[in-house]
């Protein structure tokens with residue numbers, strides 16, 4: 066039987082810590098268009114906002130709570146909700162915060178509003194409310210864009226103003 | 229739940245930017261440290277669960293990209309794309325099913341590689357919320373206002389919680405933020421999402437964390453061989469709440485009380501104030517430092533009951549989805565060092581605590 070070949074001596078490994086590592090970074094950007102069909106519930110809400118300039122919620126047949134934004138099933142009872150009811154256009158300010166949408170962008174005022182006739186709150190913007198008037202419970206009113214520019218998006222609602 | 233045990237925990241320092249390591253190298257750091265600490269080798273690890281966010285990594289199926297770092301090749305591996313604390317539930321399920329004796333859990337996050345605010349926007353509902361352009365910080369601000377409007381806690385108490393976190397972090401070598409600021413100085417700092425100011429909102433950190441879990445027999449043999457205590461995971465519970473920002477009252481602790489009660493029942497805890505020695509919760513804001521306390525059934529007074537976020541909490545280091553796993557690692561470290569017998573670790577996912585997970589650790 067031939068003897069095992071003698072392995073050639075390896076060069077001594079250089080510890081990685083001893084190497085000068087030039088930090089390199091690869092820059093990139095992921096940009097992928099999407100198309101999200103709004104479905105029957107959000108779709109109906111947005112179509113009515115466009116066509117009528119009004120806000121609607123869905124009422125649970127069991128507990129009678131009205132969800133705005135509408136949810137196809139009651140969040141509490143989990144039964145299907147099919148009863149559309151008009152809500153607002155006035156409501157109550159539940160919360161607000163001032164923050165930029167991105168670090169470099171100007172700060173905007175964001176709000177949670179419970180519309181009259183609704184039991185849950187709609188997230189949107191506050192428009193031109195003087196800071197000294199801001200308080201939880203403030204009466205606010207939906208400001209909807211004019212019919213010619215509405216396109217069936219939540220931005221057809223421009224935001225909420227103080228009543 | 230059949231008890232399982234946590235044999236070891238490792239984490240990196242959490243910093244603003246780790247340009248010296250790509251994310252799989254970051255994951256490898258904690259795996260290497262954990263294997264060195266426990267004396268385990270890859271052949272003795274039966275299954276691997278990684279925790280990462282595809283959006284944060286800028287790479288889909290981000291778990292596949294760290295398989296070399298975590299030694300997953302040839303093993304059954306899976307992924308949690310939520311906060312890392314939820315991986316505890318997954319790991320415990322894998323171990324209690326009896327097919328695996330050991331499970332490695334590894335979470336990594338490099339907030340510096342992307343733009344955390346813009347990435348957070350992609351989690352909002354595309355029909356009612358996202359077109360308006362909110363971020364995770366907007367949700368934190370809305371929650372803070374709701375919480376303060378309840379009147380149970382003062383504005384000052386929130387700033388004090390942030391000041392306290394920075395002070396605690398001075399003793400945590402892994403913390404991203406440390407400091408000595410008064411509650412007044414914090415309230416005079418730059419606003420982030422009012423009423424929250426800088427240091428009342430958790431930083432965006434680069435960091436990683438790893439845990440090794442095992443069945444109780446393996447854990448006992450390991451403990452005996454190395455002269456270390458067995459740290460059991462006696463309970464893990466989680467639940468998810470409504471998604472829409474206006475579908476739940478953000479100023480309340482949501483499903484957390486229910487999650488905590490389930491965890492206490494599993495672990496046989498009847499009086500959390502007296503029985504829990506240390507607790508680490510994922511507080512993305514100083515309001516959450518207080519609100520999650522209420523959620524797990526502890527009094528508002530931060531000095532009553534267990535040591536509360538003694539690491540400084542997420543307020544001082546928030547490495548993405550690794551943040552909740554770091555809470556577990558911190559509790560494990562303190563119990564292993566003899567700083568108490570029972571600990572609570574909490575993680576959350578979704579805006580301002582849509583989903584919560586609570587684990588109860590106990591030194592045998």
Ligand SMILES: [Zn+2]
Nearest residue numbers: 125128139142
């Ligand atoms: Zn109902």
